[in-house]
Amino acid sequence: MAVVCNYHPGTRATHKCDRCQRHFCLTCFPGAAANPAQWRERTLRCPICRRPLAECGPTPLARVLWERLGKLLRSLIHPVPLLLLGLAVATGLLLPQPHRWLLWPLCTTALLLAGLFPLLRRRAAPAAASPVPRKAPRGRTAVAGDTDRDDALSRVKILTIEGDYNGARRVLMDALRQYPNDPEVNERYYRLLLAAKDTRSLRELAPHLLEKLVRLDRAHKAAKFYLATNPRPAIDRSHLRHALAEALFRQRKFREAAQLLKNLHREDKHYRRLDAAYLLLARVYLEGLKRPGDAARLLQFLHRHFPQSPLARQVQALQQRLVNSRQPG
Template identity: 55%
Template sequence: MAESCHYHSSADASWQCRPCHRKYCGQCIPGSSANYHALGPECPLCRNPVEYIGASNNARPFWQMGLFYFHYALKPGPLIVIALAAGASLLISELGLLAIVALVAIIALVSRYNLLVIERLASGELEAPAFTGALDGNSAPLLLKVVGMILVAGFVGFKLLPFGVGVFAVYVFILSVLAPAAMIVLALEHSLRAAINPLKLLQFTLIIGWPYWLLWLTTSAISAAPNLLLGVVAAKLPDWAIGPVVAATTTYFYTVTSAMMGYICLSRQQKLGIVAEPDEDSAYMEEEQFNRARALAEAQVLMRESDFKAARQALVDGLRRYPNDEALNERYYRLLLATQDTKALQELGPHILEKFVLFNRSHKAAELYLATKPAPPIKKPEIRHALAQILYQQHKHQLAAQLLINLHKENYPQLDAAYLLLAQVYMDGLNREDLAGKLLQFIKQKFPDSPLSSQVDSLWKVLNSAEDIS
């Protein structure tokens, strides 16, 4: 089961800081390594480099990926290797003495490619590598190391023969059990010494745990598949086709077992100490977007850790660069609320609320205004009007009225609209029809050509009809 981010329980962790014992998601540590330049992503708490764990943490259990392995071996890269193996088997019979050289070359190429499959999957790369990846000059050295593993195993078996058939049978069983571990270690470390070290291989199996036994059983069964298949179809094939069929099926199932070995390493990536790289292309952010996201993320982490001073500094730094960023302004306002910084709320609150009104986010401004105790002093009439409109819609009539009273002293160009709203507040929420009537008369006198005249007349009729009824 995937481990969750320490700060976002619904998100899978992508990074971890070992010193802080914290796991982070992509929201806590946004962007890619390229966004952080040479230093790479770092922990918001201790500033040490963090380790990418996203690939292994998001990986499904090894035993739930059955179809994946068989589909994997049918991707373009593996199919090219399979085709080369089949084609080479046709040509070998025509090459005479060169057949041995050609056979060794194709075995080396197939072995290199499948070791590359293990290596890439272990690092979290789920797409099969391109065929050209095997043409890196390591085919021959790795083949020699595979041959070296076989020779060492054979030599030890030869030395055990004098001890009886029982001892030799136990040795053969142990060899078969450790064979997948040996191939994985060779793929990851490119070291013959490590691949034949029994203690190293035993440690590897213990780290993998019981899924290793499932790996051994499945790879053993799949490795036997080419012989079983050949026994079924050999009589139905012409002689010239047997070689290519054997080569193709053997290579295909070799790739399937390699994919299994690589994926089981992916599922235990952290325990095996495998360093993975994130998908840089999908995670990379443009500089401005990244800087904003990072300031928000660091502030949130620091706030959750109650380091409000550092969180405030992170937000201040972000706001200096992007003073009109909506998310940064909201996070900063909420930090002031969380720390109950009354002085800052009274001084800075009105300016931040004004920004939200200008962002056309009056509802957010009203939400923050209501959360502030005591309410910040709003002096600009247009901001008071905008807040009052939202508060009226939310049935906060008393607060709406307080914001609209005495606006005629502010030389506000939309005073007719503001006082029409105030009249509605008095009528609908405060039962002050007398004050509502005075406001409507004021609008009629001061703004005879107001575009709101029809609304004023309608409200006046409603007011008069209510008085007649009473």
């Protein structure tokens, strides 16, 4: 029965680490899976202890022999060896009946010559090769970069499953240095801090990471992380509070959204988008928390302090809605 990967249940393992007693599949090594020709030349290393992995299944010798045979058969598909074999068969068949036995030695000789052909071709190849080095295909560096990142993320996942949070963190720090603006690497870092219950790091880093995720267009994820962090991180920057509150409103987390926005004018009266933030808070009160009185007070504040706001019409519309809802039906 085939051994399965420890990290991808149901997937046949291709490699194993005797030291860690763990099995791995190719999904564990996205870089190798994306470029099998290249990884065959270098040994895969254990994501946990970094020692070279042994292959599962057929022994390396059997695999090497199988590969050589395949290569030989492929190189025979060429006009010269095919012509040689064809000639031998034709000559043998044309011979008069008593000399037909010559067909076999003829074919064997032709096969031998055909077998030598790939060797001769290989010898001739360097001389025929162009002296100008070939350019690497376009975008290759980017692809290599992507697979490096994917390999790092896969390693982090495996180390996290193994409970080696420090190891996972080291790999992620390296990845972050290389890809500081990669949303997935940043997300994984936050998730690792949550999994490790690293309260101290979360207190220091959470606002910075959340801000980065918002900037990388992942406000939705940032809001989820914000909710999952206990105790909640203190967010000082108004624009981040606003962005998180918007995402929380969409996720129908009204209480948390209101918590972030209320009294914003006292803490940061110069906030550029205070009108938008308070219009959102009014909607949170009206549509989410069912507190029409608070919504009305906020709309009056907006009406008084931001008469020239481009949002004035929306403020008016919301006020009208409030009036309508108060009229006895």
